[in-house]
Amino acid sequence: MKLRVLGAVCAALALTLVGCSQKADTSDEGAKDKSGVKTGEGVTGSAITLGALTDMTGVYASLGRSVTQxxxxxxxxTNAAGGICGRRIALTVRDHGYDPQKAIAGYTELEPKVLGFVQFIGSPFVAAVEQRIDGQDKGLVLPQAWSANLLGSKYVRVIGATYDVETVNAIDYLLAEKRIAEGDRIGHVYFEGDYGENALAGSEYAAKEAGLTVVEQKIKPTDNDMTAQVAALKQAGVKAVVVSAGxxxxxxxxxxxxxxxxxxxVIGNNSAFAPQLLKTQAGPALLKDYYVAASTLPIGDPGTGPAKLxxxxxxEYPKDGLDNGVIAGYTAATLYGEALKKACAAKDLTRAGVDRALLTVTDFGSDFGMSHxxxxxxxxxxxxxxxxxxxAEVPGGLKVV
Known part of the structure; x- marks a missing residue:
């Protein structure tokens, strides 16, 4: 059966890490260059500076590295092709190691210096500053995060299906393949916080529609041994497991x-896999009956977009492996570039101009699997x-089924 997508989402995460911005009102927002293009934060006559808040030392280290590279x-x-609007692109990167204090501090440091953020890993961290972004900063942020709680902002724009929708699709696949059926129990192992709880909303919705029962196992990002969770799910007699973690x-x-x-x-959300895992003791089990849902083709797909990238x-990086972070990072950067080009054509490279430009992008990314x-x-x-x-035979370690 095809499940209807969750219509309403959970209230925004009540995460009170948001501090008052100390940015002085020194913006030159609305100033014009010699060609009549309005400029603001992060934009000079020769450069457009973007920020990236990533995780290269924490739970998503491998993905953060490939997204950033x-x-x-x-x-x-882009710079080799002449830049955008007569300006070179500069990218300022900060590694927060999936630590909330470092993530918030990194945003606070970079926000006054950049036009916006082409990367921000971690749904809880993005949610923590969303009020600041919407209320006063208003710089476009393209997060590597897919919580439905981020929807509704003109400035924080999710690329792809949100975790709840993605989880509905994942469970629908198991139903279509007759791996589970009405009356079954399914397990859901999920991170506490914005990511896992939004994914759980999807499994609960899917379960209600399909006559399933969800057995929950909430974990922390620092929990690496799933022995207790497996024992509990086995005892509960679940027929499949969704994992919304790292x-x-x-x-x-x-x-x-x-x-x-x-x-x-076992089926995971888009960030619950890294090809390096196939070389660990868990490799044979992952190859046997593990699946991943995402809103792009994998990097090893023979399609034109993934093959070229x-x-x-x-x-560029001959010593580094491939994973889906490569496509996720590149498509986010390309999307930001499209918004910048449209803003340039409208002669408005202010934050407001770039935000408006993104609203006109209605058919993006089809080379990587689907249109956005x-x-x-x-x-x-x-x-x-x-x-x-x-x-294991495919670059990046994933193939479409």
Whole structure:
């Protein structure tokens, strides 16, 4: 059966890490250059500076590295082609290590210096500053985060299906493949906070529509051993498991399940996999019955977009492997570039001008699997997902099923 997408989402995360901005009112917002283009924060006559708040040392270290390097590749290619609006692109990167204090401090440091953010990893951290972004900063932020709680902002724009929709699609796949059926119990292992709880809203909605029962297992990002969670789900008799956590937690879950004879399909949200896992003890189990949902084709797909990007990324970073962070980072940077080009054409490179420009992007990213529409800030850019399975023979370790 096809499940209807969740219509209403949970209230915004009540995370009180937001401090008052100390930015002085020194913006030159609205000043014009010699060609009549209005400029503001992060824009000079020769450069456009963007920020990236990433995780290269925490729970998403491998993905954060590839997202960032893909964006640096885009910057290099864009500048080699002459830049945008007669200006070079500069990218200022801060690694927060998936630590909330470092994430908020990084945003506070960079915000006055950049036009906006082409990357911000961590739904809880983005949510923590969303009030500041919407109320006073108003610089476009393209997060590597997919919480539905971020919808509705004109300035924080999610690229892809939100976690709740993605989870609905994941469970719908298991139903369509007859891996689960009405009356079954399904497990859901999820991070506490914005990411996991929004994904849980999707599984609860899907369960209600399909006559399933959800058995919850909430964990922290610092929890790496899933032995207790597997034991609880096994005892509960679940027929499948959804995991909304990081790659380490997904690998532990699948590996422990296999070692204890608990043989059920496991499906994860888009950030719950890294190809490096296939070389660990959990590798054989991941190859057998693990799946991942996402809103782009995998980097190893033979399609034109992934194949071209894979070749270019390998040439730039020959010592680094491929994963889906490459596509996620590159598409976000490319989208920001499209908004900048449209803002330039409208002669308005202020934050307000770039925000307005993004609203006119209605058919983006089809080379990487599906088209995205950014005209409605209250809606995900797509409600589609591809379902992928690990494959050790494919670059990036995932293939579409």
């Amino acid at each position: 893909a964006q640096q590749l885009w910057v290099k290619q 790659p380490r937690q997904a690998a532990s879950l699948v590996g422990v399940a296999a070692a204890t004879g608990f043989r059920v399909p 894979s070749k270019e990324y390998r040439a 529409d950014f005209s409605d800030p209250a809606a995900p850019s797509t409600r589609e997902s591809v379902i992928m399975k690990p494959d």
